[in-house]
Amino acid sequence: MIGTQEMVSWSLMEMQMTLVKITLSTVAVLAGTTGLALARDNVQVTGSSTVLPYATIVAEAFGENFDFPTPVVEGGGSGAGRAKMCEGVGENTVDIANSSSRISQKDLDTCAANGVTEVMEVRFGYDGIVFASDVAGPSFGFTPADIYNAVAEQVVKDGALVANPHTQWSDFNANLPAQEILVLVPGTKHGTREVFDTKVVIAGCEETGAMAAFVAAGMDEDGAEEACMKLRTDGRSIDIDGDYTETLARLDADKNAVGVFGLSFYQNNTDKLQVATMSGVTPSTETIATGEYPVSRPLYFYVKLAHMDVIPGLKEYVEFFVSNDMAGPDGPLAQYGLVSDPELAATQAMVAARTPMGPLE
Amino acid sequence: MSDATAANPMPAAAPARGKTSLYTQDALTRRRNAAEARFKMYGLVAIVVSLLVLAVMLFTIFRDGTSAFRQATIAFPITLEAETLDPAGARNPEDLAKVTTIGYGNLIGRQFANYLTAEGIVVDGISDKDISGMISRDAPGRLRDMVLADPSLIGQTIDFSAYATGRIDGYLKGRVTLDTAELDSNVSVEQLQLADILTERGILSIAFNMGFLTNPDASDQRPESAGLGIAIIGSLYMMMLVLIFTLPVGVAASIYLEEFAPKNKLTDLIEVNISNLAAVPSIVFGILGLAIFINFAGLPQSSSLVGALVISLMTLPTIIIATRAAIRAVPPSIRDAALGVGASKMQTVFHHVLPLAMPGILTGTILGLASALGETAPLLLIGMVAFVTNYPAGPLDGGVMDPATALPVQVYSWASRSDPAFIERSSGAIIVLLAFLVIMNVAAILLRRRFERRW
Numbered sequence: 001m002i003g004t005q006e007m008v009s010w011s012l013m014e015m016q017m018t019l020v021k022i023t024l025s026t027v028a029v030l031a032g033t034t035g036l037a038l039a040r041d042n043v044q045v046t047g048s049s050t051v052l053p054y055a056t057i058v059a060e061a062f063g064e065n066f067d068f069p070t071p072v073v074e075g076g077g078s079g080a081g082r083a084k085m086c087e088g089v090g091e092n093t094v095d096i097a098n099s100s101s102r103i104s105q106k107d108l109d110t111c112a113a114n115g116v117t118e119v120m121e122v123r124f125g126y127d128g129i130v131f132a133s134d135v136a137g138p139s140f141g142f143t144p145a146d147i148y149n150a151v152a153e154q155v156v157k158d159g160a161l162v163a164n165p166h167t168q169w170s171d172f173n174a175n176l177p178a179q180e181i182l183v184l185v186p187g188t189k190h191g192t193r194e195v196f197d198t199k200v201v202i203a204g205c206e207e208t209g210a211m212a213a214f215v216a217a218g219m220d221e222d223g224a225e226e227a228c229m230k231l232r233t234d235g236r237s238i239d240i241d242g243d244y245t246e247t248l249a250r251l252d253a254d255k256n257a258v259g260v261f262g263l264s265f266y267q268n269n270t271d272k273l274q275v276a277t278m279s280g281v282t283p284s285t286e287t288i289a290t291g292e293y294p295v296s297r298p299l300y301f302y303v304k305l306a307h308m309d310v311i312p313g314l315k316e317y318v319e320f321f322v323s324n325d326m327a328g329p330d331g332p333l334a335q336y337g338l339v340s341d342p343e344l345a346a347t348q349a350m351v352a353a354r355t356p357m358g359p360l361e
Numbered sequence: 362m363s364d365a366t367a368a369n370p371m372p373a374a375a376p377a378r379g380k381t382s383l384y385t386q387d388a389l390t391r392r393r394n395a396a397e398a399r400f401k402m403y404g405l406v407a408i409v410v411s412l413l414v415l416a417v418m419l420f421t422i423f424r425d426g427t428s429a430f431r432q433a434t435i436a437f438p439i440t441l442e443a444e445t446l447d448p449a450g451a452r453n454p455e456d457l458a459k460v461t462t463i464g465y466g467n468l469i470g471r472q473f474a475n476y477l478t479a480e481g482i483v484v485d486g487i488s489d490k491d492i493s494g495m496i497s498r499d500a501p502g503r504l505r506d507m508v509l510a511d512p513s514l515i516g517q518t519i520d521f522s523a524y525a526t527g528r529i530d531g532y533l534k535g536r537v538t539l540d541t542a543e544l545d546s547n548v549s550v551e552q553l554q555l556a557d558i559l560t561e562r563g564i565l566s567i568a569f570n571m572g573f574l575t576n577p578d579a580s581d582q583r584p585e586s587a588g589l590g591i592a593i594i595g596s597l598y599m600m601m602l603v604l605i606f607t608l609p610v611g612v613a614a615s616i617y618l619e620e621f622a623p624k625n626k627l628t629d630l631i632e633v634n635i636s637n638l639a640a641v642p643s644i645v646f647g648i649l650g651l652a653i654f655i656n657f658a659g660l661p662q663s664s665s666l667v668g669a670l671v672i673s674l675m676t677l678p679t680i681i682i683a684t685r686a687a688i689r690a691v692p693p694s695i696r697d698a699a700l701g702v703g704a705s706k707m708q709t710v711f712h713h714v715l716p717l718a719m720p721g722i723l724t725g726t727i728l729g730l731a732s733a734l735g736e737t738a739p740l741l742l743i744g745m746v747a748f749v750t751n752y753p754a755g756p757l758d759g760g761v762m763d764p765a766t767a768l769p770v771q772v773y774s775w776a777s778r779s780d781p782a783f784i785e786r787s788s789g790a791i792i793v794l795l796a797f798l799v800i801m802n803v804a805a806i807l808l809r810r811r812f813e814r815r816w
Contacts, residue, residue, distance in 0.1 A: 040661060040662075042751070042764060044662060044663070044744070046744070049777070052748070053580065053581040053778070053779070055748075056580040056581065056748045057580040057581065057582055059580075059748060059750070060579065060580045060583075060750060061462060063750055063751065064462050064501075064502035064505065064506075065461045065462055065505075067458075069751045070749070070750040070751050072662075072663050072744070072747045072748065072749050072764045073747060073748040074663075074744055074746060074747040074748070075746070075774075076741070076746070087656075091659075091661075092655050092656060092659055092660075092661070092662060094662075135544060242777075243777045244779060245776065245777055245778075245779070245784075264779065265779040267546055267547075268547065268581075268779040268780050268781075269779065269781065270544055270545050270546040270547070271537075271541035271542070271544045271545040325461070325463060332498075332582060335582070336581065336582055
């Protein structure tokens, strides 16, 4: 009895093995008859959907002007892109990971564990994050404190921490219009959210004194920051997990809303959106480059140095990306909304020397 | 209810005991009839609602998308100055390639402005940058390719036709107006005034846009030149490969399970698992594909071959289920008759059962393919949701190994772009996808009509 069962499972296993063999050999035959080695001749790029439009502009121009095929650029998110890059070395792994936030030590550890030891960090510019409302509505001039008062779970009112009671912008700042509060905030999986949290919400938390109140209530510094970043859940602050087109559609449906956008997205939709000033500064590539406009973040891409000179066109693509023709202040990326990096020359030198990044400070 | 009473010719006869009339409905009959009438109503309402939803969906798609099939172009003569394009003067291909699209872009802008001046077309307050900004950024690349392919053009004056930028195109289609242009940082009122004059003079015109079906994808800065070429090729390759992979395997598996396999626990298990596989979310197949085909088998990323393998895994259960149903629908008398005159089991299946089941098998396969055509999720993980602008090679030159995208992928990626012109293209891509689906479904119906046998 036991013997037959063993026989059955054994023959089943054999059947599976043959099946796998047949499938694999079909694939192999297919590859053979098509007369093609599996060598990859195009650069593979993946990562942040914020960097995606910039990377496609560069890839397109690269394909037009060089003899190499146009790089294949994927979106999907910064974290996913870096994880994909850290999968290992070889033609089946991507060459470049675009990222709208800096690589983490965890990613670097994964990389190292998978044999991706030398990674070059290229910062090619800055991205501004703007607050914008419907073009026909009233105009807004915010400070981080206003945003904090509008979206935080707990705010300081008359010297005490209370659950956010504000329903209109004019409730806490007489200079703002008497309009219902509705803020469309990027969801937590977005790189934009991190900048929104650190540069606006926490700054506002400190400005309004809520941070001090949290600490006074017995929290340590990290706990107070966590408490600051908690947003109200009564429907006046809405997380948008899709991209900016979804934020725009929501804003179109509810004209009272104020949305968070990337500068380049706003610049492509100035007929529908009006931008709010932050602490009196209008966001533009100039004010962000000088640092006057506070809400911005650097954009990076990470290059697997082991693939340089192996994947044709990789070196040229990276050099072309950081060249003045592309990433410079008059280049197409700046026209699209990228804030050119004032230290671009240093980046170009680093790319030429292929300096791998050191440990994170 | 009032009808029932009105139809009753003898209301006075109601007290007559024990007698029932077909004309008088008792309470039970009335309730049954009412229930039936209500049920019919529910069904009608359900159909009307679903038709309405479909109509609204189709209406919005066609309203937004039909304009994607038309495109504004600017036609003007252009002199290919030798001193700009070939400073060395030797027509050496290497020297020619050193002039980048930036140089060609400047040349086109300058020549266009000169042409307008020569034609006496003037708009007050328009800058040279505005004038050159009306021509798509895709034009320099195309002109450069033309010159590199045929260096003898240098020095000549040729008739050149370029796409107008997305905003000018939108103005001709009514998406952009003078009011929105005032607020829009990507287009100026002067440009629109110039566009009016150019349209009058026939320099700027709008026509059917073949490029939408043949061009590759384009970056955010040039929505006007973005097309579905690579997505259509990618989808075609994938559908062909899926057909090649799934039809033989699916039919063989179904015939074996239905006609030859012994009924025991093992085949029961297999059957249950096939049904389960049909219900597995498609993204799971993407994860599987990444692990097996890319990481283990080493097949190239973003290629339609890997896409087809993943989608085959997904479609196979559907095809097996449809095929088994078709085989089961062949009456046993056919098999009995064949076996009775001495045919072997295999002859019975291949000479009689399979031909009769063929229409059902083909219909099932085509419907399976149609649902696979609209699939994006599994492609996400194997790198096909990507920006690809190089056409894959022909199917016999290893084109299935080259990076490609697919139609639903293009819909998705255009829908998330920032330029409003891409929204129009996204809807246009949906129309193309719908056209593919309609063709496949009509083919399924025709095949069934043509080969179906009734008894």
